Amino acid sequence: MPWFDRYSKLEVLAERIINGSQAMPHSRPYMAALFKGLKFNCGGFLIHEDFILTAAHCEAYPMTVRLGAHNLSKDESSIQEIKVKKKDVFPHPKYNKYNQWNDIMLVKLRPAAKLAKGVNIIKIPKTDQDVKVDTKCSEAGWGKTATDGMTSDVLMEVPVKVENQSECASRKNYHDLNANMICATGDGIKGTCKGDSGGPLVCGKPPNALGIVSFSHRKSCEDPNRISLYTRVSAYLPWIKTVLKSKAD
DSSP: OOHHHHHGOOOSSSSOOOSSSEETTTSSSTEEEEEEEEEEEEEEEEEEEEEEOOOOOGOOOOOEEESOOOOOOOOOOOEEEEEOOOOGGOTTTTTTTTTBOOOEEEEESSOOOOBTTTTTBOOOOSOOOOOOOOOOEEEEEBBSSTSSSSSSSSEEEEEEEOHHHHHHHHHTTOOOOOOOOOOOOOSSBBOOOOTTTTOEEETTTTTEEEEEEEEEEEEEOOTTTEEEEEGGGGGGGGHHHHHHHHHHO
């Protein structure tokens, strides 16, 4: 099968939350909203005062990062907005837009985020590690709440569970996974949809961002066979550390 047929099934634009619930306002202070001009584009998450982590396919200009938001249609007192220059955007050098391998990107914030009640950092793994099957996690975003719907003004969240990658691939008829991806699904018709890309897969206590929402292989967000794929953060720790260190000015 040629690549243009195989990858035409990928829904690689920002994912959304389907059949989730509204997050408690500012309960996820690490969440970032990325805008292309005035239009909401993707999610992201704060891992350092100077950097957010997101998906490489979320690169779009002009870019603005909004921190401390819950309702994107309101001017909340906790909001910090930072305009980003192209020189401060670092997609992974081996990102492949056709199969979404290495779908990870760092964005440097100038000025740095001011940590406060509504703006804070989420931890990422310290060592390379697999994410165990059946690990219970959650994801959040401002993406669409229906395939043909609008993006959400308020931050939505949904619980998901990590699946066995080989079983996930065979059962869902998607076979182009690699060890740097995580497969997860919600219970029933729950999960991400267009607009949630770049947001974190949050697992454990205290919460850690183990993955980045990357793509789904079915266009319909209500499809019961839909799966969400995430970039496994710990696989990229050497690259993350190198960028943070080299750009720490």
